[in-house]
Amino acid sequence: MPANLTPQYLKAEEAYRRASTPEEELKCLQEMLRELPKHKGTDKLQAELKQKISKVRKELQSGSAGKRRAGLRIPRQGAGRVILLGGPNAGKSQFLAGATRATPAIAEYPFTTREPAPGMMPFEDIQIQLIDTPPITRDVLDPNLLGLIRGSDLALLLVDLGSDEGPEQAQEVLDRLGATKTRLATESYLDENDVGLSYTQTFAVPNKIDLAEAPDRLEILHEFFPWQFPEYVISAVQQTGMDELKRAIFQALDVVRVYTKEPGQKKPDMDRPYTIRRGGTLLDVAELIHKDLASNLKGAKVWGSHVHDGTLVKGDYVLHDRDIVEIHA
Numbered sequence: 530m531p532a533n534l535t536p537q538y539l540k541a542e543e544a545y546r547r548a549s550t551p552e553e554e555l556k557c558l559q560e561m562l563r564e565l566p567k568h569k570g571t572d573k574l575q576a577e578l579k580q581k582i583s584k585v586r587k588e589l590q591s592g593s594a595g596k597r598r599a600g601l602r603i604p605r606q607g608a609g610r611v612i613l614l615g616g617p618n619a620g621k622s623q624f625l626a627g628a629t630r631a632t633p634a635i636a637e638y639p640f641t642t643r644e645p646a647p648g649m650m651p652f653e654d655i656q657i658q659l660i661d662t663p664p665i666t667r668d669v670l671d672p673n674l675l676g677l678i679r680g681s682d683l684a685l686l687l688v689d690l691g692s693d694e695g696p697e698q699a700q701e702v703l704d705r706l707g708a709t710k711t712r713l714a715t716e717s718y719l720d721e722n723d724v725g726l727s728y729t730q731t732f733a734v735p736n737k738i739d740l741a742e743a744p745d746r747l748e749i750l751h752e753f754f755p756w757q758f759p760e761y762v763i764s765a766v767q768q769t770g771m772d773e774l775k776r777a778i779f780q781a782l783d784v785v786r787v788y789t790k791e792p793g794q795k796k797p798d799m800d801r802p803y804t805i806r807r808g809g810t811l812l813d814v815a816e817l818i819h820k821d822l823a824s825n826l827k828g829a830k831v832w833g834s835h836v837h838d839g840t841l842v843k844g845d846y847v848l849h850d851r852d853i854v855e856i857h858a
């Protein structure tokens with residue numbers, strides 16, 4: 530029976546997936562329970578939610594929340610979260626090392642990485658969070674990865690072009706996840722008719738194109754694994770193809786950058802933009818800066834590509850990439 534979930538419920542579930550502290554988790558779970566339509570079709574989900582709530586409560590009381598899943602409670606940082614997935618040796622850790630300042634172990638033997646680990650990837654004037662992960666195979670899937678995948682804005686499925694098994698190993702990742710409720714797809718969404726089923730938008734990233742046999746394996750990949758994902762061929766070691774991929778990642782995050790200027794100041798702070806989801810408003814930015822600013826918000830002057838310089842706007846103004854705002858409260 531379809532659960533007929535409301536937009537409010539889905540919003541709370543999305544916030545839950547992004548929660549980075551147990552306190553936030555608890556708040557979102559309670560909201561989900563409140564917003565859940567109560568009928569026969571949602572009995573099981575109600576029970577699950579109640580169970581999760583009491584679990585998080587207990588953790589908070591016993592103080593074990595911090596210790597739980599050490600390394601897995603990776604706080605969200607930057608403009609978005611991108612998770613690196615793939616079979617063993619695909620080059621996930623090499624990717625992280627090349628794109629960020631992180632220094633993960635990289636080795637020619639499989640199963641080098643044991644735990645998810647983050648790094649920050651600069652793109653133009655913002656930072657994007659990358660998460661390196663242990664490999665997924667037909668037999669091995671760290672269940673803690675599922676929450677991280679659901680909470681990611683984008684997944685990169687790395688394909689090892691350094692081995693004849695590479696394409697098959699990447700397919701195994703898809704199959705293994707396909708058997709769970711956390712799946713990869715061409716876009717991110719929650720299935721409204723199957724509660725808990727989550728799809729995360731994914732790019733295919735064939736890696737090691739610097740190797741002599743890589744082009745042939747890429748052809749095999751295309752012929753026998755006709756995925757629909759956008760594809761970006763790279764060499765993580767030589768950094769080939771990375772500029773194009775980074776730009777595509779930024780676009781997939783679907784955020785806009787907003788620069789702020791103090792009233793009275795001539796120049797805006799162009800070093801550190803705030804980032805919000807495309808479609809977000811002036812009020813969303815005010816909230817990012819400070820809760821009080823949001824509740825006292827009067828409006829703002831805006832400079833940008835879609836308005837005349839210094840146009841006065843209210844809280845519901847939808848921001849565009851690279852807008853400059855002078856907020857008045």
Ligand SMILES: Nc1nc2c(ncn2[C@@H]2O[C@H](COP(=O)(O)OP(=O)(O)OP(=O)(O)O)[C@@H](O)[C@H]2O)c(=O)[nH]1
Pocket residue numbers: 615616617618619620621622623624634635636637638639640641642643662663664691736737738739740763764765766767
């Ligand atoms: N030639 C070449 N080798 C690469 C490239 N990227 C990674 N490698 C090599 O491939 C091997 C595996 O790289 P890792 O980054 O450790 O792979 P991983 O996906 O993190 O592996 P696990 O942690 O075991 O899942 C290492 O020997 C890397 O040096 C590349 O672009 N070109």
Ligand SMILES: [Mg+2]
Pocket residue numbers: 621622623634635641642661662663
């Ligand atoms: Mg690794």
